[in-house]
Amino acid sequence: MSLDIPVSDALQALRSRFGANILAEQPTGEAFPVLWLAPEVWQDAHRFLRQEIARPFPLLADLWAIDETRRRHREGQPASGVTICTHLVSLERNADIRLKLACDGDRPQAPSLAAIYANADWYEREAFDMFGLDFGREMRRILMPPTWDGHPLRKAHYARATEKPPFVMTDLLFAAEERATVTDPALLGLPASRDGEELMVLNFGPHHPSTHGVFRLLLGLDGEEVVWAWPDIGYHHRGVEKMAERQTWHGFIPYTDRVDYLGGVISELPYLLAVERLCGVTVPEKAQVIRVMLCEFYRIMNHLLFYGTMAQDVGAMSPVFYMFTDREKGHEVLNAITGARMHPAFFRIGGVAMDLPPGWDSLVRDFLDWMPARLDEYERMVLRSELFRARTVGVGAYDTATALTWGTTGPGLRATGCDWDLRKRRPYSGYQNFAFDVPTGQRGDCFDRTRVRADEMRESLKIIRQCLDNMPDGPVKADHPLTTPPPRGAMQKDIETLIAHFLQSSWGTVVPRGEATGQIEGHRGLTQYALVSDGDTQSYRTRIRTPSFAHLQMIPELVPGMTVADLVAHIASIDFVMSDVDR
Numbered sequence: 034m035s036l037d038i039p040v041s042d043a044l045q046a047l048r049s050r051f052g053a054n055i056l057a058e059q060p061t062g063e064a065f066p067v068l069w070l071a072p073e074v075w076q077d078a079h080r081f082l083r084q085e086i087a088r089p090f091p092l093l094a095d096l097w098a099i100d101e102t103r104r105r106h107r108e109g110q111p112a113s114g115v116t117i118c119t120h121l122v123s124l125e126r127n128a129d130i131r132l133k134l135a136c137d138g139d140r141p142q143a144p145s146l147a148a149i150y151a152n153a154d155w156y157e158r159e160a161f162d163m164f165g166l167d168f169g170r171e172m173r174r175i176l177m178p179p180t181w182d183g184h185p186l187r188k189a190h191y192a193r194a195t196e197k198p199p200f201v202m203t204d205l206l207f208a209a210e211e212r213a214t215v216t217d218p219a220l221l222g223l224p225a226s227r228d229g230e231e232l233m234v235l236n237f238g239p240h241h242p243s244t245h246g247v248f249r250l251l252l253g254l255d256g257e258e259v260v261w262a263w264p265d266i267g268y269h270h271r272g273v274e275k276m277a278e279r280q281t282w283h284g285f286i287p288y289t290d291r292v293d294y295l296g297g298v299i300s301e302l303p304y305l306l307a308v309e310r311l312c313g314v315t316v317p318e319k320a321q322v323i324r325v326m327l328c329e330f331y332r333i334m335n336h337l338l339f340y341g342t343m344a345q346d347v348g349a350m351s352p353v354f355y356m357f358t359d360r361e362k363g364h365e366v367l368n369a370i371t372g373a374r375m376h377p378a379f380f381r382i383g384g385v386a387m388d389l390p391p392g393w394d395s396l397v398r399d400f401l402d403w404m405p406a407r408l409d410e411y412e413r414m415v416l417r418s419e420l421f422r423a424r425t426v427g428v429g430a431y432d433t434a435t436a437l438t439w440g441t442t443g444p445g446l447r448a449t450g451c452d453w454d455l456r457k458r459r460p461y462s463g464y465q466n467f468a469f470d471v472p473t474g475q476r477g478d479c480f481d482r483t484r485v486r487a488d489e490m491r492e493s494l495k496i497i498r499q500c501l502d503n504m505p506d507g508p509v510k511a512d513h514p515l516t517t518p519p520p521r522g523a524m525q526k527d528i529e530t531l532i533a534h535f536l537q538s539s540w541g542t543v544v545p546r547g548e549a550t551g552q553i554e555g556h557r558g559l560t561q562y563a564l565v566s567d568g569d570t571q572s573y574r575t576r577i578r579t580p581s582f583a584h585l586q587m588i589p590e591l592v593p594g595m596t597v598a599d600l601v602a603h604i605a606s607i608d609f610v611m612s613d614v615d616r
Contacts, residue, residue: 040066040128046086051078056135060109061548062310065129069111075134076144082121082130083149090121090130091437094559095578096146096156098164102138103188104567106546114138115164119146120550120561120578124437124451127458142167152440155586163187163274176267176615179213185275192279216251216265223253223261232260239268243346243601246611250588250604257596262589266582269611277575281541282308283382283517285572290376292577293613295338297331297367298324299555301380304575306461306551307564308382311544312515319507320384321463326397326500327370327379328462328553329493333404334363335556336486336493339608343483344415346605347424352414359407366396382542383516384509397501404494408487416484425479429591429603432477439590440583443558444485445607449477455554467496479606486608517542541570557581557608577616581609 044066048055054071061067070078082090099116101107113135121130136143145168146153158175160166163186174181183190191197218225218234226232232253238244247268253261273292277285289300302324309316316324337360341353364374370393371377371386379386415421431441433449446453454471456464472488474481510520517537523530546568552561558580565574584607592600 040123040126040130043082043086043088043090043123043126043128043130044068047078047081050081054078056111057109059133063131063548063550065131067131067133067548069133069135072134072144075132076146076149078132079119079121079146079149088123088125090123091434092122092124092442093119093146093150093152093156093440094122094129094442095120095561095563095576096153096160097563097576097578098141098160098166098186099565099574099576100138100164100186100188104565104573106567111135115141115166117143117160117166118563118576120563124453136166140167141165142169144168145170151438151590152583152586155582174267176270178210178267180210185272192275216263218251218253218263221263223263225253227255227260230255237597237600239265243604245342245604245609246614248585248609248611248614250600252597252600254597257598259592259595259597259600262592262600264585264588266585266611266614269615271612271616273616274575274577277572279571281537281570282544282572283537283542285575286380287376287378290378291612292579292616293555293557293560293581293610294375295331295335295610296556296613297334297375297377298327298371298379299331299553300560301378302328302462303551303553303555303560303562304564305380305382306553307549307562308544308551310549310551311547311564311566312382312513312542313545314383314511314513314515316384316462316511317508318463319505320509320511322500322504323385323389323509324380324462325464325467326497327367327377329496329500330363330367332493332556333490334360334367335608336490337363339486339605340411340415340483340490343602343605343608344421347602348420349415349418352411355407355414356411359404362400362403366393366400369393369396381510381517383511383513388509389504394501394504397497401494401498401501405491408490411487416480416487422480424598424602425483425606427476428479428595428599429482429606430476430478431587431591435587435590436477439587441558441587442583443555443580444482444489445558445584447472448474448481448485450475455552455559459552461553467499469493469495479602482606482608515542515544543568543570555580557613558584579613579616581607581611581613582616584609585614 051074054074056069059067096119101113115136117134119132157168161172162174162177165184235252237250237252239247239249249265251263289304293300337356341356344352368374371379433451436446436449450473452471452473469492472485474485510516519530519534524534544566546566548565550563561578563576567573
């Protein structure tokens with residue numbers, strides 16, 4: 034990551050302000066500082082970076098916890114049972130900073146940041162749910178059902194169902210689970226009436242086409258007007274971060290595809306960037322270009338699905354059928370190159386699984402020749418449609434400051450006029466070698482969020498054409514002992530590489546201990562993997578920061594005053610999938 038303005042002056046300001054309450058600066062291989070703070074300045078330090086420092090850090094990109102109780106290698110870190118981590122971003126500096134707080138292992142407690150960073154609310158609820166952290170405020174589970182016993186990401190919590198006695202659903206247990214699904218708005222602090230008129234409470238979802246997944250939204254309605262909204266998530270939670278603790282580093286790659294099942298290889302890339310940083314692996318140039326080309330293909334595949342369903346949700350039925358034809362042509366290309374459509378698991382530690390097949394270039398060229406005219410037609414069908422504009426212009430609008438307050442990134446942020454795109458600001462995988470523009474909007478409304486994604490597809494086509502015209506020769510996998518699996522040619526020539534392949538396949542790659550972060554500009558926004566290795570064959574802690582989780586948290590802030598019809602348009606314009614929210 035290249036930093037436009039050094040973060041050193043922010044560190045100096047922190048040290049001047051908080052002195053000995055900065056307990057340590059942890060040595061890592063990250064491109065940003067990692068500081069440990071005393072509990073008494075935890076809130077003040079975040080307030081200082083959010084509100085008081087010049088060129089502040091307005092974006093709380095993530096907040097998560099680490100159970101340290103079974104970690105063997107913690108050199109340079111204060112004693113801790115459970116560690117709270119926050120990842121802050123300054124757009125003006127193009128710089129990050131990570132802050133950590135040590136908590137007790139048996140009864141972890143931490144001061145809440147929700148009054149400083151509004152989007153800390155859901156992240157703290159998640160830390161409470163998964164680790165049992167007490168933030169000094171009333172907490173509710175967010176991903177697990179309210180009847181769940183224990184905190185799943187604690188090391189003492191079981192990982193497999195076989196570690197528990199067989200589950201038996203009794204009538205008594207079934208009745209208890211049924212009662213737990215009932216939500217009382219009064220217990221959530223939500224009003225039952227307005228101006229003396231009783232509000233209608235509506236369960237919107239979790240099974241409704243326009244919620245785009247198993248997402249429940251509890252609404253308080255005065256006629257057609259939304260007075261309040263309360264999102265309820267977790268119905269799609271699969272415990273992916275827990276799975277990472279029992280999968281090998283290489284074996285976890287297929288799981289990354291399913292974090293966002295529409296992202297394909299895009300979801301693999303930040304994970305592998307972090308693993309490769311830990312391993313010290315340099316990816317060959319050809320593998321980098323293949324990665325970029327495939328990521329942009331999947332960006333187009335996702336945006337086409339968004340584009341069609343967005344039009345459908347506001348009354349235009351035809352576009353989605355045409356766009357599925359385009360997606361089919363794109364998936365034919367992806368299937369030919371990767372051997373799969375939606376879940377390719379094609380990237381590898383050190384490169385990609387295999388070289389491009391014969392004839393790949395003609396398939397890509399046909400797709401590039403096909404799409405521009407189709408996008409022109411969709412411009413006429415959707416973006417120039419008076420119906421579409423009437424349903425989307427001015428609906429769900431917010432500005433850049435509001436977007437950052439709630440952790441919004443990607444097209445939802447760029448629609449406000451902010452051109453933040455990691456492919457440009459912090460080029461990775463060779464994006465600095467490609468010419469493309471970053472589309473932005475002006476109003477930050479549903480229309481602009483659609484417009485930005487439509488324009489991004491054209492930019493992705495530019496990038497893919499540059500990959501096609503400038504595909505280098507050379508290896509597609511690094512010649513490094515931790516590359517998994519090793520290059521096949523090397524395995525056929527020397528016994529040492531063959532032994533390494535056998536051990537990595539049967540036992541797993543031993544990744545050097547340490548911490549590393551991989552960040553990319555995903556199709557929905559900032560996607561980040563923060564990994565902890567304890568020098569073992571699997572991850573000690575895998576933290577997955579997904580954009581959709583942050584984007585849904587913003588709904589209660591924006592939707593009061595909307596009609597239900599406008600709410601449907603706004604939800605569609607967010608472009609989320611619940612697997613990305615719940616993990």
